[in-house]
Amino acid sequence: MENRIYDERNGLWYAKQGDYYLPELALPSEKEKPIGIWGQRHLQYLKEYKQFVYLNLLTSGRLNEYLASVDEQAEDMFSRLVKEYADRQGVTEQLKAENQLEWVGKMNNIRSRAVEIIDVELICV
Numbered sequence: 706m707e708n709r710i711y712d713e714r715n716g717l718w719y720a721k722q723g724d725y726y727l728p729e730l731a732l733p734s735e736k737e738k739p740i741g742i743w744g745q746r747h748l749q750y751l752k753e754y755k756q757f758v759y760l761n762l763l764t765s766g767r768l769n770e771y772l773a774s775v776d777e778q779a780e781d782m783f784s785r786l787v788k789e790y791a792d793r794q795g796v797t798e799q800l801k802a803e804n805q806l807e808w809v810g811k812m813n814n815i816r817s818r819a820v821e822i823i824d825v826e827l828i829c830v
Contacts (some may be wrong), residue, residue: 735766743783744776747828754829779827786819787812 719726751759
């Protein structure tokens, strides 16, 4: 018997494993894009709470592209939110020069709020 056979009805190749022929399945090729912290956080969320969505994206070959898009959106949103909140609260370079400790405290508070907003609106959706 052959170790590999082709089924014309469904267009799949089968490989012999022991006494059985199993289909040789492969995921579609996907262009690799770098994924930052936001994409990784969303990936973890999908794996834990949205397994069906995760598996659909993975098997369709669109997971990396999707995560890169989420990462880019989140990074843009983070930068915009930090800048807007800093402007509203008067956190300026002058404050940084005059009172570094106060500036660091306010910027950490602003960044924390921005992270919470991004988590709610982009990451955990």
